[in-house]
Amino acid sequence: MTDDHTPPDATRRWPHQTAMSPSSLKTYSQCPYRIRLQYIDKIPRPDIFVPFFAIGNATHSALGTIAQQLKAGTTLLGPEQIRILCQLHMPMFQYPSEETWEAEVQKVLRWVDLGRRYLESLRADEWLLIEHWEKRDLPLLPSRTRYTLGAKPDLIVRRLDEEGEPLIHIIDYKTGKVYEEPDVPVIHRFVLRNVLQEWTGDASATNVRFTWYWLDENYRKDVDLTLEHCNYAWPGIVRQMESLVTETAWEPTPSHMCVYCPYYQNYCTAEIPPQVE
Numbered sequence: 001m002t003d004d005h006t007p008p009d010a011t012r013r014w015p016h017q018t019a020m021s022p023s024s025l026k027t028y029s030q031c032p033y034r035i036r037l038q039y040i041d042k043i044p045r046p047d048i049f050v051p052f053f054a055i056g057n058a059t060h061s062a063l064g065t066i067a068q069q070l071k072a073g074t075t076l077l078g079p080e081q082i083r084i085l086c087q088l089h090m091p092m093f094q095y096p097s098e099e100t101w102e103a104e105v106q107k108v109l110r111w112v113d114l115g116r117r118y119l120e121s122l123r124a125d126e127w128l129l130i131e132h133w134e135k136r137d138l139p140l141l142p143s144r145t146r147y148t149l150g151a152k153p154d155l156i157v158r159r160l161d162e163e164g165e166p167l168i169h170i171i172d173y174k175t176g177k178v179y180e181e182p183d184v185p186v187i188h189r190f191v192l193r194n195v196l197q198e199w200t201g202d203a204s205a206t207n208v209r210f211t212w213y214w215l216d217e218n219y220r221k222d223v224d225l226t227l228e229h230c231n232y233a234w235p236g237i238v239r240q241m242e243s244l245v246t247e248t249a250w251e252p253t254p255s256h257m258c259v260y261c262p263y264y265q266n267y268c269t270a271e272i273p274p275q276v277e
């Protein structure tokens with residue numbers, strides 16, 4: 001979509017001071033125009049209620065609080081407090097009926113119960129980071145220009161693995177369908193390098209595991225983040241970042257994902273092609 005005649009210049013480039021993240025790289029791979037609206041034109045996200053995000057936010061909020069309580073050794077959130085969190089994140093008036101709302105709340109209660117049991121089963125020695133943004137600079141392109149890559153893990157604990165070896169364990173709760181994004185664990189290990197060094201004294205030798213926990217399916221997938229694994233994936237991640245920071249066209253790319261886009265049918269009038277609806 002070309003809505004003006006500005007030539008592709010620095011004003012249409014990824015803002016140099018803005019950190020890239022797994023989320024912005026994924027969005028860019030799905031629709032460059034959405035990145036332009038959000039990060040370059042800086043259009044505030046229209047305040048549209050999306051039940052899929054609301055239920056995810058309520059669940060993450062409850063599990064973040066539970067991790068803080070496990071860390072502090074205090075009483076954990078119970079169903080009544082979780083319902084209050086649901087009221088904040090998922091106001092009942094946004095749902096077609098009280099029954100629909102209640103069904104969504106029951107999902108949150110079930111997911112949080114699964115997440116809590118898992119956290120308790122970890123036998124963590126130390127609750128290191130809970131929903132904390134970490135970032136790291138890196139050079140890109142032949143010019144070696146410095147950019148920033150960041151990530152916000154849901155939880156990181158220190159514990160022993162099944163063989164009794166020290167492990168730094170990163171946990172990411174998912175409330176959608178099972179869908180692996182193989183670059184995400186590798187990006188986490190990259191951005192965490194400085195804190196890994198602080199925690200273990202040798203970031204390169206640290207045993208790091210990343211676990212996705214798809215709560216709706218009650219399915220977990222562990223990825224052992226060996227250096228070999230990360231080194232294999234890293235060139236592809238660099239290619240994505242270099243593509244993002246040199247992008248100038250920012251073409252809209254309509255897909256079924258448009259219905260989750262905050263700019264759908266307001267700032268962006270792209271039509272979803274029938275075959276992908």
Ligand code: SF4
Nearest residue numbers: 031254258261264268
């Ligand atoms: S509505 Fe679709 S095509 Fe338009 S910006 Fe959002 S994701 Fe891209």
